[in-house]
Amino acid sequence: MVTMPASAPSRRSVVAELEGALLRRADTFPYFMLVAFEASGLPRFAALLALWPLLRLLELAGRRGLALRAAAFVATAGVPRAEVEAVSRAVLPKFMADDVDPAAWAAFGACEGRRVVVTAMPRVMVERFAKEHLGAHDVVGCDLEYSRLRRSTGLLRGGGGEAVADRVRALFAGAERPDLGIGRSEMARSFLPFCKEQLRPPFTTADDTASAPPFRPVIFHDGRLVCRPTAFMSVVILLWLPLGVLVAFVRIAVGLMVPIWTIPHIAPIFGGAVIMHGRAPPPVGDADGASPSGVLFVCTHRTLMDPVVLATVLGRRVAAVTYSISRLSEVLSPIPTVRLTRDRDVDAARMRAELARGDVAVCPEGTTCREPFLLRFSALFAELSDRIVPVAMNYRVGLFHPTTARGWKAMDPIFFFMNPRPVYEVTFLNQLPAEATCAAGKSAVDVANYVQRILAATLGFECTSLTRKDKYRVLAGNDGIVVNAAKPAAAGKTAWQSRIKEVLGFLLH
Known part of the structure; x- marks a missing residue:
C-alpha cells in the first residue's frame, strides 16, 4: 500500500x-x-x-x-x-x-x-x-x-x-x-x-x-445501457432483450386500454411501480363564477414519460407541452399534447389556450437530464398563470436508459418499459403562494429560479445554468433545434430507413 x-x-x-x-x-x-x-x-x-x-x-x-x-x-x-x-x-x-x-x-x-x-x-x-x-x-x-x-x-x-x-x-x-x-x-x-x-x-x-480540485462530474451522457457491460452483464442483457420487448409491448398495450387512474394501482402486477409523495391538488372548479383556468404543473424533466405519469397519479386530463418528441409518441400518448415552436409569442398563446381548457404540465428545462442536476428553467411558464404547482419527478431503471439525444426518441417509452422494474416517483409540492408569483410583482426569471431551487432541494439535486443547447452540443454536436421543413424525397427515404433501424433496436446495423 x-x-x-x-x-x-x-x-x-x-x-x-x-x-x-x-x-x-x-x-x-x-x-x-x-x-x-x-x-x-x-x-x-x-x-x-x-x-x-x-x-x-x-x-x-x-x-x-x-x-x-x-x-x-x-x-x-x-x-x-x-x-x-x-x-x-x-x-x-x-x-x-x-x-x-x-x-x-x-x-x-x-x-x-x-x-x-x-x-x-x-x-x-x-x-x-x-x-x-x-x-x-x-x-x-x-x-x-x-x-x-x-x-x-x-x-x-x-x-x-x-x-x-x-x-x-x-x-x-x-x-x-x-x-x-x-x-x-x-x-x-x-x-x-x-x-x-x-x-x-x-x-x-x-x-x-x-x-486537489474536485472531480468534474459528467452531467450529460447518452447511450441506452445503464449498467457497465461486463461479460456477465452482457449475457444478462442479451437473455433479457427478447422477453423485455414482449413485456414492454404488454405494458404499453395495457396502459392504453385501461382508465388512466388505474395505472398506479395495476403497475405492480406488471413489475413496475408509481410512488406518490405529497398531496395532489384537486381540479380547479368554476364555482366562483370566474373564468375557469387549469393548474400549471411545473415538472422536472427526467424522461418522456413525465407528464403521462403525472396524469396517471392525478387521475384526470392533463395536457403535456412538448417540443421534440416524435409523431409516433404523440399518436400513442394517452394524454393531449401541445407542440411548441420556440416562438415565444406563439407558444405562450398555445399554452394559455390549453390552460383555459384544463390542467397543463410543462417541463421548463426543455430537455431531459439523467444525472442529479437541474438545467436552467425557461421563465415563460411564470408569465402564464398564478396557479403554479411544482412537481418533482424522478425514476429508477436497471438496464436501459429511456432517453436519447442521438437516437430516435420514439423508442424512449419502449426502452423504459423494457426494464425489469421501472419505478417512477412523483412528489407534489405546495402551490406557489401569491406573493411568490408574477401577480405580486416578481419577475418571471425570479419565479423560475425559485421553482428550480425548491425542486432541486426536494430531489437532492444541484441547480445549474446549463441549457438544452449545451446538452446537444456535447452529445450530438448541434444546438438541439428541430427543423420541420419538408425534406426531398431522396432524403426522406434515407431518414425512413434510419428510423426502421432504430425501431428494430439496432438489429439492422
Missing part, C-alpha cells in the same frame, strides 16, 4: 496510467462492448461477447496486447469514424467517471503542471474524458486507423511499452522529467522509471492532497 507523500501539492507534472490506476478496474472489455452496442448494434455486441472467452485466455497467457487488438477490431471494423467519435464523446465518459479511484485522482489532480494520461485503449476512446474531466493536457496511446471512406479498419497503430515510453519522453523533451508517475501494468513499467517519483496502487490519500 502506498501513501501519498506530503509534498504532493508542490509537484508540477504527472504521468498516469488510466486503466487500473486512475480507474479502479484495468479491464477494457466493457468499453469495447459499449462501442460495439452503441455504434453498431446487437450483432456486433453479441459477436464481441462470444469472443470474450478467447480474449480472457489470451490475457491469462500474458498476451493482453493481442487481446486488446482483437477486441478493438471486432468492436470497430467498418464503423464510420463519426460514430466512433460520437460514442467516445457521449457514452464512454460516464462509465469512466463512475470508475475513477478517488485516491489516485487526489494525487493526479493535485499536480498543477503538465498532466499526461497513458492508456492501452485507442486515444479516440479516452481523449474526451481525459481532457474534459481529468484535466489532462496530453493522452498517450495507440491510434485507430481509418480507410479513405472514413470508416474504421479495426487496426491499431502504435501502443506497446516502448512506443509509450518514447512518446512520454518526447512530450518532456527539453524539460525536466515528470515529477510523478502513477501506474501498475507492464506498460506502466516502461515510463515509470523516467519519472522522479512513482506511485502504484492501492493508494491511500494523505491529508495534504486535499488541495
Whole structure:
C-alpha cells in the first residue's frame, strides 16, 4: 500500500496510467462492448461477447496486447469514424467517471503542471474524458486507423511499452522529467522509471492532497445501457432483450386500454411501480363564477414519460407541452399534447389556450437530464398563470436508459418499459403562494429560479445554468433545434430507413 507523500501539492507534472490506476478496474472489455452496442448494434455486441472467452485466455497467457487488438477490431471494423467519435464523446465518459479511484485522482489532480494520461485503449476512446474531466493536457496511446471512406479498419497503430515510453519522453523533451508517475501494468513499467517519483496502487490519500480540485462530474451522457457491460452483464442483457420487448409491448398495450387512474394501482402486477409523495391538488372548479383556468404543473424533466405519469397519479386530463418528441409518441400518448415552436409569442398563446381548457404540465428545462442536476428553467411558464404547482419527478431503471439525444426518441417509452422494474416517483409540492408569483410583482426569471431551487432541494439535486443547447452540443454536436421543413424525397427515404433501424433496436446495423 502506498501513501501519498506530503509534498504532493508542490509537484508540477504527472504521468498516469488510466486503466487500473486512475480507474479502479484495468479491464477494457466493457468499453469495447459499449462501442460495439452503441455504434453498431446487437450483432456486433453479441459477436464481441462470444469472443470474450478467447480474449480472457489470451490475457491469462500474458498476451493482453493481442487481446486488446482483437477486441478493438471486432468492436470497430467498418464503423464510420463519426460514430466512433460520437460514442467516445457521449457514452464512454460516464462509465469512466463512475470508475475513477478517488485516491489516485487526489494525487493526479493535485499536480498543477503538465498532466499526461497513458492508456492501452485507442486515444479516440479516452481523449474526451481525459481532457474534459481529468484535466489532462496530453493522452498517450495507440491510434485507430481509418480507410479513405472514413470508416474504421479495426487496426491499431502504435501502443506497446516502448512506443509509450518514447512518446512520454518526447512530450518532456527539453524539460525536466515528470515529477510523478502513477501506474501498475507492464506498460506502466516502461515510463515509470523516467519519472522522479512513482506511485502504484492501492493508494491511500494523505491529508495534504486535499488541495486537489474536485472531480468534474459528467452531467450529460447518452447511450441506452445503464449498467457497465461486463461479460456477465452482457449475457444478462442479451437473455433479457427478447422477453423485455414482449413485456414492454404488454405494458404499453395495457396502459392504453385501461382508465388512466388505474395505472398506479395495476403497475405492480406488471413489475413496475408509481410512488406518490405529497398531496395532489384537486381540479380547479368554476364555482366562483370566474373564468375557469387549469393548474400549471411545473415538472422536472427526467424522461418522456413525465407528464403521462403525472396524469396517471392525478387521475384526470392533463395536457403535456412538448417540443421534440416524435409523431409516433404523440399518436400513442394517452394524454393531449401541445407542440411548441420556440416562438415565444406563439407558444405562450398555445399554452394559455390549453390552460383555459384544463390542467397543463410543462417541463421548463426543455430537455431531459439523467444525472442529479437541474438545467436552467425557461421563465415563460411564470408569465402564464398564478396557479403554479411544482412537481418533482424522478425514476429508477436497471438496464436501459429511456432517453436519447442521438437516437430516435420514439423508442424512449419502449426502452423504459423494457426494464425489469421501472419505478417512477412523483412528489407534489405546495402551490406557489401569491406573493411568490408574477401577480405580486416578481419577475418571471425570479419565479423560475425559485421553482428550480425548491425542486432541486426536494430531489437532492444541484441547480445549474446549463441549457438544452449545451446538452446537444456535447452529445450530438448541434444546438438541439428541430427543423420541420419538408425534406426531398431522396432524403426522406434515407431518414425512413434510419428510423426502421432504430425501431428494430439496432438489429439492422
